[in-house]
Amino acid sequence: MEGGRSGNNSTPIIDKTRVLDVEPLRTLVPVFPSSSNAPPFGPYSSGFAPFYPFSAPQGSQATPDLNQQTHTTPAAPLRSFRATESYEDDFDGEYESYDGSTGSAKRKPKSSSQKRARKIQDLDFTLSVDENNFVVGVSLSERDDGNREVVHSIQMRFDALRRRLSQLEDAKESPAGIIRRADLKAGNILMTKQVRTNMRKRIGTVPGVEIGDIFFFRMEMCLLGLHAPSMAGIDYMSVRNDLEEEPLAVSIVSSGYYDDDAEDKDVLIYSGQGGAANKDKGATDQKLERGNLALERSLRRGNEVRVIRGMKDSVNQVSKVYLYDGLFRIQESWVEKAKSGCNIFKYKLARIPGQPDAFGVWKSIEKWREGLSSRAGLILPDITSGAESMPVALVNDVDEEKGPAYFTYVSTVKYSKSFKLTQPAYGCNCRNACQPGNLNCSCIRKNEGNFPYTANGVLVCRAPMIHECGPTCPCFPNCKNRASQTGLKARLEVFKTKDRGWGLRSWDSFRAGTFICEYAGEVIEKVSQVGEEGDGYVFDTSHVYESFKWNYEPGLVEEDGSIEAIEEPNVPSPLVISSKNVGNVARFMNHSCYPNVFWQPIMYENNNESFIHIAFFAMRHIPPMTELTFDYGKSRSGEAAADGGSTSRGRRKCLCGAPICRGYFG
């Protein structure tokens, strides 16, 4: 736990001087807050019992007690907006999430929204109420206090907008040297439109955000109320004591800019802000003000501080990923001499026990990467036998089963005959790599003129069909319009679930829109060809799938007017793929009614024939070791059977455990 970094430095650094002489509070209360007449609340006096294990489905009820506690936290910010009773009644639960969980959002009757509009005006909240877009959708009470659905919804809307803004920027002739910040633009737009939650600052848990959640931009955490500053590392709020006001720290981001020590998963040595690290103006002593003062006061008060750890993304080394690691308490503080010779503050934070592992999981994965010997339950280092660009481990740490039934691993789909299409199949004529915005590229034209992927390879929008460059296109193999053809990018593993057979998960995190894998197998004529639904190893585009909204909201991007593009998949004729005998990792992906992965048909031509592939993309950000799931849909025959027909074959009881579980699938 002793940081090797400070240990091997010849100059003595540690100077455990107390930071300042703050008088101890008259009433020294170990838990926050002290200025309340509220009945028993005691954050965490009851422990963390309701927490789910890290890999459990992240349902909205995952942390009910904590959220409730948060509600009762008497320390309201001084300028917090207090909703009236009637107000909350009107708005509670009025909106549904628009993501996959609830299908397409249904609007309430008009009277309700009129009432809404009027009330909003009364309260001087600026909000464009437009029945045709999704700007509306975060109720006033949800802006104050979030929940799981709202958090997911806002995250998805942020990233959809960010991706679309990136796409538009990519397509422009770049004026060289201009810095494109679609994250800031998207964040700013949503802030302005009040598409945000947990605006009321608070100590402790933020409802709707769970330990282990990941983010790829600071603006995401602003919108969710997890960490309000867009750059600063320390977030704090003014809290009223018996007589006076004092700043208390609510959350910190540790991401390597300062020389923090994050060797131990349960301890963080955090540096104060300002002064020493200010490379522009030269180093100065840090001052006991702003965030530093808040941390010092929080040490005295003993309140919980949220910790967000930022680190390099294991897949995309230039980008950063932020992990919400839960609540910590500050144990001590001291002053150190930095290399520059100036004083900096140091704060030692200890993770509050009983919380689910988050950073600890990341640390374990680091070890596995160095050598698989440390991986408990490892059966096979690579079930693909080298067929994929990345090995796929086979792991079982729940029972004695030694692996799934035999099958032949292939990395792509096998057609017995080509799809007959009316339009002639042809590729583009681009030389090196197809350039976004270049409408001479026929592959781009097939995608309505939009380049389907951003510069870092993330899918921008779902569409009925995505057209990629194919093997006979003359552009280079690294053309960005081949995102689904360049193999696995993440370290996946097939693992034994507790009650749903084998499943699929990843050592690497995925950001929303990342290609994960395709569905490989044999294209077959009819489901009956494999019999008994092929024991579930069948992908069938003719199933009935829940619709869901994933793309950006056109109303937020002027160029698009108000026309909303269709995003549901559309395959010319039903495509059925069996992975029973021949398949890839996708055959292990289980069904969920609240999935984190979706499928997207992708077409590219080869030898003058077009072929459709089924590609899987991350629906939202997926932390490592989270099971990957998609919606299997309902078979039409299953529906007929349910209506009173014969044998309801293929229809299986669902064990996904999501709060919105439909009860069965297939």
Added chain:
DNA sequence: GGATATTCATGTAT
């Protein structure tokens, strides 16, 4: 209430 200072970001160039 508006302007300013502060800040563990980002993307691009070198």
Added chain:
DNA sequence: CATACATGAATATC
């Protein structure tokens, strides 16, 4: 590939 640097947006504070 690590570092430089130009441009940022939210918030607290004046």
